[in-house]
Amino acid sequence: MHRRPFLAAAGAIACALLSAAPALAADVNIVSKAVGFSPRDITVAPGDTVTWHWIGSANERNHSPASDPGQLESWDADPGNPKPDFDHGAGHTFTTAALTHSGTFTYHCKVHPDVMRGTVTVTGAPVPAFTASASSAFAGDQVDFDATASSDPDGTIDRYEWDLDGNGSFETDTGATPSASRTYLAPASVNVGLRVTDDRGNQRTVSHPLTVATRAPTATFTVVPGTAAKGATVTFDASLSSATPGRTITDFAWDLDGDGTFETDTGLIPTASRSYTAAATLSIGLQVTDSAADVTTTSRPLTVSNAAPTATFTVSNANPQPGATVTFDAASSTDSDGSIAKFTWDLDGNGSFETDTGTTPTASRAYTTPGATTVRLRVTDNENGTAETTRTVTVPAPPAPASPPASPPAPAPALVAPAPAPPLAAPPAAPPTARPAAVAPAAPAAPAAKKAKKRPRCVTKKQKRTRACKALKKKKKRRH
Numbered sequence: 247m248h249r250r251p252f253l254a255a256a257g258a259i260a261c262a263l264l265s266a267a268p269a270l271a272a273d274v275n276i277v278s279k280a281v282g283f284s285p286r287d288i289t290v291a292p293g294d295t296v297t298w299h300w301i302g303s304a305n306e307r308n309h310s311p312a313s314d315p316g317q318l319e320s321w322d323a324d325p326g327n328p329k330p331d332f333d334h335g336a337g338h339t340f341t342t343a344a345l346t347h348s349g350t351f352t353y354h355c356k357v358h359p360d361v362m363r364g365t366v367t368v369t370g371a372p373v374p375a376f377t378a379s380a381s382s383a384f385a386g387d388q389v390d391f392d393a394t395a396s397s398d399p400d401g402t403i404d405r406y407e408w409d410l411d412g413n414g415s416f417e418t419d420t421g422a423t424p425s426a427s428r429t430y431l432a433p434a435s436v437n438v439g440l441r442v443t444d445d446r447g448n449q450r451t452v453s454h455p456l457t458v459a460t461r462a463p464t465a466t467f468t469v470v471p472g473t474a475a476k477g478a479t480v481t482f483d484a485s486l487s488s489a490t491p492g493r494t495i496t497d498f499a500w501d502l503d504g505d506g507t508f509e510t511d512t513g514l515i516p517t518a519s520r521s522y523t524a525a526a527t528l529s530i531g532l533q534v535t536d537s538a539a540d541v542t543t544t545s546r547p548l549t550v551s552n553a554a555p556t557a558t559f560t561v562s563n564a565n566p567q568p569g570a571t572v573t574f575d576a577a578s579s580t581d582s583d584g585s586i587a588k589f590t591w592d593l594d595g596n597g598s599f600e601t602d603t604g605t606t607p608t609a610s611r612a613y614t615t616p617g618a619t620t621v622r623l624r625v626t627d628n629e630n631g632t633a634e635t636t637r638t639v640t641v642p643a644p645p646a647p648a649s650p651p652a653s654p655p656a657p658a659p660a661l662v663a664p665a666p667a668p669p670l671a672a673p674p675a676a677p678p679t680a681r682p683a684a685v686a687p688a689a690p691a692a693p694a695a696k697k698a699k700k701r702p703r704c705v706t707k708k709q710k711r712t713r714a715c716k717a718l719k720k721k722k723k724r725r726h
Contacts, residue, residue: 272294273297274364275301276298276311276355277301279361282363283298283362287364287367289366289368291368291370292345292400292446295345296341309334310355310356310357311323311355311364314353318347319342319345319366319368321342346368347447369399371449372444374393374396374451375393376452381454381456384459384490385431386431387430388429389429391410391428392424392425393406393424398442401444403444403445404444406424406441407442412434435458436456436458439453440452440453463493463535464488465484466484468482470483472547473551474521474522474548474551476524476583476584479521480522480548482532487532489536493537497533497535498512498533499511499532500532501533504529506531524629525551527548527549528550531543555584555633558578559576561573561637568641569613572612572639573610574610576608577607579607584628589605589623590603590623590626593609594619599624619639622635623637
């Protein structure tokens with residue numbers, strides 16, 4: 247084999263690229279642990295070999311190049327010896343077999359794998375390329391794929407493999423034929439792939455997206471209102487439905503009761519309406535048919551709501567005496583869109599509705615314990631809607647017992663006359679005293695003056711006719 251070495255300073259690479267057969271080779275010098283491989287990374291053409299040269303002193307020749315595991319190309323200067331840490335001798339060389347697979351392959355020194363590493367890149371891989379008859383196809387149409395634009399720079403492409411369903415495996419092998427075709431039956435987004443293999447076994451892949459659309463019409467509609475009361479009219483409008491180019495919509499059919507059958511056919515009219523008598527959650531369906539008899543269906547939810555009942559009741563006596571029976575009457579409770587199916591009561595105020603009177607709207611109970619009790623009523627309508635309300639019953643406490651009569655006062659103690667004092671000894675006789683002068687008796691007190699009589703008022707005629715005024719008049723005449 248002819249070689250054209252190019253030696254660099256300090257034992258650099260000597261290499262030659264393949265220009266024509268026979269294949270040339272590339273050389274790598276193994277210098278030392280500090281310097282490593284020189285050059286570390288090299289590029290060769292397919293069919294080339296790589297040769298490593300041990301240079302330097304005896305203590306710098308304990309190296310062994312080997313490829314990293316798991317690659318298409320592999321080599322080992324000392325096979326079977328995991329760590330050939332010995333002097334390989336002056337002028338020792340190792341050459342790989344011809345490298346036919348394109349790609350970049352890593353290698354290392356088995357004695358010093360952490361510091362001595364490099365790469366060998368083999369050029370000349372094939373270049374895959376393909377086109378599709380349509381980047382967007384319709385379901386049921388055949389799509390053709392052409393890979394004649396694929397190439398190989400230094401050889402030929404021997405095999406074409408296709409991934410036409412986009413699942414990642416190349417299940418369609420057309421050999422050396424660079425074309426394939428497939429009919430897609432359903433709408434999908436597919437990533438179509440091509441893998442080519444050249445005459446040296448090099449492989450490359452490429453992929454392109456493909457959209458498979460449907461020719462069937464587009465079905466869509468609105469529901470107004472989306473949540474409807476019982477008895478309200480609900481309108482369904484499919485005016486935005488459309489056919490694919492070149493076709494027209496020929497029929498609208500509706501499933502308005504949610505049973506899965508399209509029982510309401512409005513023909514070319516894209517709207518429908520209906521009211522509902524019972525609360526429910528329905529799936530309303532639309533079926534659209536085009537002029538080629540292709541059919542598309544879709545659905546929308548509809549909620550028909552139930553109006554809750556109204557709960558109310560009266561109490562026969564909100565303040566009963568202990569032991570008296572109290573009657574509760576809920577006959578005034580109502581349901582605007584149905585009927586009340588059940589009355590349940592919490593008569594003891596414990597929070598549980600333990601008394602079920604069915605459709606009978608009354609209940610009764612005697613309360614013996616003084617205090618307040620919160621009585622609750624729950625009404626349930628014929629569609630399980632419920633409502634609750636409360637009233638309070640208060641049993642008064644019994645009156646306090648009468649106080650006992652007061653005890654009569656204790657009798658006063660009897661009075662006891664004091665014992666007579668013992669007689670006193672006669673005092674000694676007083677010496678004779680002078681006789682006091684006689685005192686004249688006091689004059690008798692003058693008699694109290696009589697209270698003057700009040701003089702009558704004699705001004706008006708009426709006053710003058712009184713007896714007192716007439717007497718006064720006579721008295722005046724006598725004075726004169």
